[in-house]
Amino acid sequence: MCGIVGYIGNKEAQNFLLEGLSKLEYRGYDSAGLAIYNGEAISVQKTKGRLADLANKISSNVMKGSIGIGHTRWATHGKPSDENSHPHLDGTEQFAVVHNGIIENYMDLKEELIEKGHVFLSETDTEVIAKLMADLYDGDLVSTVRKVAKRLSGAFALGILSKHEPNKLVAVRMASPLVIGVGEEENFIASDIPAILKHTRDVYILEDGEMAVITEGNVELSTLDGAEVNREVMRVSWDIETAEKGGYDHFMMKEIYEQPKAIRDTLAGRIRNNQVDLSQEIGLTVEQLKGIEKIQFVACGTAYHAGLVGKYVLEGLARIPVETDIASEYRYRNPIVDEKTLVVVVSQSGETADTLAALREAKSKGARVLAITNVVGSSVAREADDVLITWAGPEIAVASTKAYTSQLIVVYLLGAYLAKARGLLSEETMTELVTNLQQLPEQAEKVLAQEQTVEAYARSIAKHHNLFFLGRGLDYAVALEGSLKLKELSYIHSEAYAAGELKHGTLALIEEGIPVIALGTQKAVLDKMISNIQEVKARGAYVLGFAPEGDNELKKSVDEVIYIPVTHDLLAPVLTVIPLQLISYYACQERGYDVDKPRNLAKSVTVE
Structure with missing residues (x-):
C-alpha cells in the first residue's frame, strides 16, 4: 500500500528519501511528503500528486538535514490532498509521523484528543498518532512510542521523528511490513526492501509487535513491551526488480499471497462487539435501509463476478430482490430504478468508464448509489452517494486477485449490515457470520499452503x-x-x-x-x-x-x-x-x- 522511508546518517537526508520513495512507486500512491530535522526545527514538505510534484516543490527550497522520514500515500482515511498527505505533525511540531495501515479506533482517540484541546488539520487516522505522541510524551521518546502503540488498534507500520531527541528514528511494526537497513555510519527504514537496496543489502525485518530505535551508528530492536530482541542481520541477494516483487517471480503471485492481509485490512474497523458496523461509511438511516425495495449490482469483468456473489449474499441475508448487471449494457436497457433502489457499483480502480456511465445513469433516475472501490478519491468514489473502500492496496498485475477477494469481503459486510438493520439477522446468526469472517485470513493462508x-x-x-x-x-x-x-x-x-x-x-x-x-x-x-x-x-x-x-x-x-x-x-x-x-x-x-x-x-x- 503506502510507502515509508527513513534516514539517519552523515549525508543529506533529502536525497535518499526522494530516491527511496521512487523505488516504491510500483506500490501505487496519490501523494508524497518528507519531514527533515534541520538542526532547529522539523521541516515538512508534502503534496498531492506524484513524487515528481514533490521534487519540483522543494527544488527551490532544499530541505537540509541528515535525519528524516518520507512517505507515499495511498489514500484511506480522507481524499488525496496536501492536508491529508504524510508526514503528520502534532500541534507544537515536536513530532512527525508516517504511517502505513489502518488505525481502527482512531475516531475514539480523535474525540478524546479534541476534548483535550488538540486541533486536527486532516481527515486521516494518522494525525491521531502525532497528536497522541504529544499528549503522552513523558520526556523519553522510546517509552512514549510504546505507550502510544498500546493505545492503537489495527494494523500499522510507523516511522517517528522528534525534535526532542533528533538523533533517533523510531520504527514500529504491527501487521504492516517494515524493514531496517544497516549501513556504515548511516541506517535506514523502509516499508519494502527496494527502497534501500542501492545503499545496503544488510537488513533486519521487523516482526509484529516489534520496534527499532535507530541512530547514525546503531540499531536496537525490542518488543513493544520492552524486551530486547536479538536477531541476525539478513543479507539480501535479490536484484532490485525481484525485490520490488517481494522475492516473487511476478506481481500476480505476490498479490495472491497478499490476500490474507487484504482480507484483514478490509475487515478492520468494521466489526465491533461481534456486530458489523458500516454506519460511519454509509449515510442511510435505519428507516432508509428498511425502505430499500430493490438492489442492483453493476460492474464489469471480475467485479461483475463479485456482484454475482453479492446477489446470493444480499438476497439470502437481507431478503431484498437483487439484480446483477454488466455495466456496459446497463444504461442501454433503460433500467427500472427509482428512489427506493440501491445501485451498488463495483470497480477496483474507480475509473472504469462503463461502470461510471452506469453510476450516472442510475443517479439520473433517482437511485441512491453505493460504490465499492479500491481507490479513495477516484471518480466512482467521488460521484457515489456512499462509498465502501476495499483495503486491498495497489494491484499491479492486470489479472485481479486480491481486489476481487476484498470486494467479496465488503459484499458480506454489506449483506450483514442490511440484514441487521432490517431486523432479519439474529444475534446468534450475526455472531456466527462474524466469527467465520474473522477466520478467513488464517484459512486463506491454509489454502495457499x-x-x-x-x-x-x-x-x-x-x-x-x-x-x-x-x-x-x-x-x-x-x-x-x-x-x-x-x-x-x-x-x-x-x-x-x-x-x-x-x-x-x-x-x-x-x-x-x-x-x-x-x-x-x-x-x-x-x-x-x-x-x-x-x-x-x-x-x-x-x-x-x-x-x-x-x-x-x-x-x-x-x-x-x-x-x-x-x-x-x-x-x-x-x-x-x-x-x-x-x-x-x-x-x-x-x-x-x-x-x-x-x-x-x-x-x-x-x-x-
Missing part, C-alpha cells in the same frame, strides 16, 4: 485447448471467475456453466480426457453437484473437484480433490477462488506467457 498440489494440476492442463468449470449456486459465480482468469492468462478456451445446465446441450462438448473443474462447496446442492459430475465422468472427462475439508462424498466421484477449509457456505467463494487463481498463474507460466501483462488487456479500462 496447497500451492504445490495446485501447481502440478495446472501444469498438466497447459497442453489442453479447452476446459470446463462447473458449479451450482455460489460455486457457479466462482466458476465464472475461475474461467475468466484462465482465459485472461493462459489463453486456454474455458467455459463456466451452472452444472444443472449441462443436460441442456453442453454435454455435447464433453469428450475423452477433457479437463473439468467441479466446485462442490455448497452443502445444500452437493448431491445435485455430484450427479452432474457423474454425467461428465461418464463421457470421459478428467475431473478436479473442490470440496470442504472432511468431505467423504464428492471425492468418490472425481479424479483429484482440492480441499477448502470449512466455513459458512456464503463465505466459501473467498477460499475457493484462491486455488483457481493459482491454476491460472501456473498454466500461464507453463505456456510461456507474460503473467502480469496478458495480451490485449489493461488494468483500468477507461474507454467504452
Whole structure:
C-alpha cells in the first residue's frame, strides 16, 4: 500500500528519501511528503500528486538535514490532498509521523484528543498518532512510542521523528511490513526492501509487535513491551526488480499471497462487539435501509463476478430482490430504478468508464448509489452517494486477485449490515457470520499452503485447448471467475456453466480426457453437484473437484480433490477462488506467457 522511508546518517537526508520513495512507486500512491530535522526545527514538505510534484516543490527550497522520514500515500482515511498527505505533525511540531495501515479506533482517540484541546488539520487516522505522541510524551521518546502503540488498534507500520531527541528514528511494526537497513555510519527504514537496496543489502525485518530505535551508528530492536530482541542481520541477494516483487517471480503471485492481509485490512474497523458496523461509511438511516425495495449490482469483468456473489449474499441475508448487471449494457436497457433502489457499483480502480456511465445513469433516475472501490478519491468514489473502500492496496498485475477477494469481503459486510438493520439477522446468526469472517485470513493462508498440489494440476492442463468449470449456486459465480482468469492468462478456451445446465446441450462438448473443474462447496446442492459430475465422468472427462475439508462424498466421484477449509457456505467463494487463481498463474507460466501483462488487456479500462 503506502510507502515509508527513513534516514539517519552523515549525508543529506533529502536525497535518499526522494530516491527511496521512487523505488516504491510500483506500490501505487496519490501523494508524497518528507519531514527533515534541520538542526532547529522539523521541516515538512508534502503534496498531492506524484513524487515528481514533490521534487519540483522543494527544488527551490532544499530541505537540509541528515535525519528524516518520507512517505507515499495511498489514500484511506480522507481524499488525496496536501492536508491529508504524510508526514503528520502534532500541534507544537515536536513530532512527525508516517504511517502505513489502518488505525481502527482512531475516531475514539480523535474525540478524546479534541476534548483535550488538540486541533486536527486532516481527515486521516494518522494525525491521531502525532497528536497522541504529544499528549503522552513523558520526556523519553522510546517509552512514549510504546505507550502510544498500546493505545492503537489495527494494523500499522510507523516511522517517528522528534525534535526532542533528533538523533533517533523510531520504527514500529504491527501487521504492516517494515524493514531496517544497516549501513556504515548511516541506517535506514523502509516499508519494502527496494527502497534501500542501492545503499545496503544488510537488513533486519521487523516482526509484529516489534520496534527499532535507530541512530547514525546503531540499531536496537525490542518488543513493544520492552524486551530486547536479538536477531541476525539478513543479507539480501535479490536484484532490485525481484525485490520490488517481494522475492516473487511476478506481481500476480505476490498479490495472491497478499490476500490474507487484504482480507484483514478490509475487515478492520468494521466489526465491533461481534456486530458489523458500516454506519460511519454509509449515510442511510435505519428507516432508509428498511425502505430499500430493490438492489442492483453493476460492474464489469471480475467485479461483475463479485456482484454475482453479492446477489446470493444480499438476497439470502437481507431478503431484498437483487439484480446483477454488466455495466456496459446497463444504461442501454433503460433500467427500472427509482428512489427506493440501491445501485451498488463495483470497480477496483474507480475509473472504469462503463461502470461510471452506469453510476450516472442510475443517479439520473433517482437511485441512491453505493460504490465499492479500491481507490479513495477516484471518480466512482467521488460521484457515489456512499462509498465502501476495499483495503486491498495497489494491484499491479492486470489479472485481479486480491481486489476481487476484498470486494467479496465488503459484499458480506454489506449483506450483514442490511440484514441487521432490517431486523432479519439474529444475534446468534450475526455472531456466527462474524466469527467465520474473522477466520478467513488464517484459512486463506491454509489454502495457499496447497500451492504445490495446485501447481502440478495446472501444469498438466497447459497442453489442453479447452476446459470446463462447473458449479451450482455460489460455486457457479466462482466458476465464472475461475474461467475468466484462465482465459485472461493462459489463453486456454474455458467455459463456466451452472452444472444443472449441462443436460441442456453442453454435454455435447464433453469428450475423452477433457479437463473439468467441479466446485462442490455448497452443502445444500452437493448431491445435485455430484450427479452432474457423474454425467461428465461418464463421457470421459478428467475431473478436479473442490470440496470442504472432511468431505467423504464428492471425492468418490472425481479424479483429484482440492480441499477448502470449512466455513459458512456464503463465505466459501473467498477460499475457493484462491486455488483457481493459482491454476491460472501456473498454466500461464507453463505456456510461456507474460503473467502480469496478458495480451490485449489493461488494468483500468477507461474507454467504452
